[in-house]
Amino acid sequence: MSSSTKYVFVTGGVASSLGKGIIAASLAKLLQARGYSTTIQKLDPYINIDPGTLNPYEHGECFVTDDGAETDLDLGHYERYLNVPTSQANNVTTGKIYQHVINQEREGAYLGKTVQVIPHITDEIKRRIKLLGNTGEYDIVITEIGGTVGDIESLPYIEAVRQLKWEPDFDCIVLHLTFVPFLAASGELKTKPTQHSVKQLLESGVQPDILALRTEHKLTEGVKDKVALFCNISPKAVIEAMDADTIYDVPLLMLEEELDKVVLDKLNLPYGEEPQLIAWKEFLTKLKNPKQTIKIGLIGKYTELQDAYKSIAESFIHAGAHLDTKVIVDWIHSEDINEKNIKKRLQGLDGILVAPGFGERGIEGKISAINYARENKIPFFGICLGMQCAVIEFGRNVLGLTDAHSTEMYLETPHPVIYLMESQKNVSNKGGTMRLGAYPCVVKKDSNAYLAYNTETISERHRHRYEFNNKYLNDFEKNGMIATGTNPTNNLVEIMELKNHPWFVAVQFHPEYKSTVTNPHPLFLAFIKAAGAYHKN
Numbered sequence: 001m002s003s004s005t006k007y008v009f010v011t012g013g014v015a016s017s018l019g020k021g022i023i024a025a026s027l028a029k030l031l032q033a034r035g036y037s038t039t040i041q042k043l044d045p046y047i048n049i050d051p052g053t054l055n056p057y058e059h060g061e062c063f064v065t066d067d068g069a070e071t072d073l074d075l076g077h078y079e080r081y082l083n084v085p086t087s088q089a090n091n092v093t094t095g096k097i098y099q100h101v102i103n104q105e106r107e108g109a110y111l112g113k114t115v116q117v118i119p120h121i122t123d124e125i126k127r128r129i130k131l132l133g134n135t136g137e138y139d140i141v142i143t144e145i146g147g148t149v150g151d152i153e154s155l156p157y158i159e160a161v162r163q164l165k166w167e168p169d170f171d172c173i174v175l176h177l178t179f180v181p182f183l184a185a186s187g188e189l190k191t192k193p194t195q196h197s198v199k200q201l202l203e204s205g206v207q208p209d210i211l212a213l214r215t216e217h218k219l220t221e222g223v224k225d226k227v228a229l230f231c232n233i234s235p236k237a238v239i240e241a242m243d244a245d246t247i248y249d250v251p252l253l254m255l256e257e258e259l260d261k262v263v264l265d266k267l268n269l270p271y272g273e274e275p276q277l278i279a280w281k282e283f284l285t286k287l288k289n290p291k292q293t294i295k296i297g298l299i300g301k302y303t304e305l306q307d308a309y310k311s312i313a314e315s316f317i318h319a320g321a322h323l324d325t326k327v328i329v330d331w332i333h334s335e336d337i338n339e340k341n342i343k344k345r346l347q348g349l350d351g352i353l354v355a356p357g358f359g360e361r362g363i364e365g366k367i368s369a370i371n372y373a374r375e376n377k378i379p380f381f382g383i384c385l386g387m388q389c390a391v392i393e394f395g396r397n398v399l400g401l402t403d404a405h406s407t408e409m410y411l412e413t414p415h416p417v418i419y420l421m422e423s424q425k426n427v428s429n430k431g432g433t434m435r436l437g438a439y440p441c442v443v444k445k446d447s448n449a450y451l452a453y454n455t456e457t458i459s460e461r462h463r464h465r466y467e468f469n470n471k472y473l474n475d476f477e478k479n480g481m482i483a484t485g486t487n488p489t490n491n492l493v494e495i496m497e498l499k500n501h502p503w504f505v506a507v508q509f510h511p512e513y514k515s516t517v518t519n520p521h522p523l524f525l526a527f528i529k530a531a532g533a534y535h536k537n
């Protein structure tokens, strides 16, 4: 690694879902604002190679990077906060570690040796940790270790951190995030779980340098001092992580707590400039003082778990704030809508978004919702499967192609308007085999997409196997559904729009992966504007 790259490891204790990703991203934001080039890496202890094959109910959305990695949704937070793209190297899983070591073993790399967790697995973990430092691009790498200290599966990661702490020339600190519960009956904040989780880390030979205490109530100095005393931490390095109204408040809360300064002190780095975060603060002011409210129906099949559509929900927050608009998302399960109840369920919406997805379940509800949006001229935004459903709906109901479908849902359809990409035909493995990552797209002038992007060549991220069947393109265009975006090298249709509709834009790619706080996505901005105009009518 570049000798100057320093590392901050973020671990979690007491409970899961405490928001390690948000704390890591907030710290990174502050360090970035102080002039340090910073990136964040996530180590996931599960044995899947990546979350690409996981049901969204398990781990929420699968985020996709420019270079086509299917990753944990925390990488989405990292990008949204830092406005810097992540890559394959930013997400490591136990599956990837073991796969690499086992492949090496088969190739004979360890001939004669017994392959063991220590040193072979831990060496591979350390190698992956150092990859980002080795690029020489970063002053600081923040490495978040998924799971909770004490889990069997995260032990090799903690062991790797222990070893790294003792490596000459490897400069790192450990930030441990825990939870301080409030006992309403006695009116007290309790620190014992935190003490225990630090003990657990100590058993693995790792003394944390900084503790962040997640809490619903303000910590008294007494509580901080007590934790400091029992956990061998300086009181200044005990940081309060209060519940916030929005995740975007957390960088400012951490600035108040001086987490960034404590980290820089421990890494022996100068403070640099005081973070101004002007654009960030402006975003927060706008977010908290909207001038209008609109309601968007998000039609999907994982609506009970909103993490499944994390990036879409965040994109609405970014673009909404930019336009002084509060976007209320009405989460609508596609299996709950049918031709009979559709009007009742969808009336009152200012815009309809049909979400990405896989498989047959709920597909007819999505198609009915699109039909409703098309006929009633309600602003419509289709993403990936949402675009494919818009094509199916138009094929069936405007072109009269009976039983038009995607071959993903109905292999024998007489009208495969959406079908398997040529490159996918011989693919049998499920993991990592889709069309993944960033591809260029040329946008036709005189389209709503062009009005939004204001440029002809764009790059967007993909995650799908099926595509529009160009055999039908003429027929679609003659009847008013136009391909306004295509891939310049292979002519794949990437954007479809309706001519006689105020805003009906359906995209094969995932714009939501590229929306950030300071760069709201142009299509989300345009969709919200169209929904705002519809609301006023």
Ligand code: GLN
Binding pocket: 355, 356, 357, 358, 359, 383, 384, 385, 386, 408, 463, 464, 465, 466, 467
């Ligand atoms: N299931 C569709 C495909 O594979 C759409 C995927 C998606 O929405 N991400 O093409």
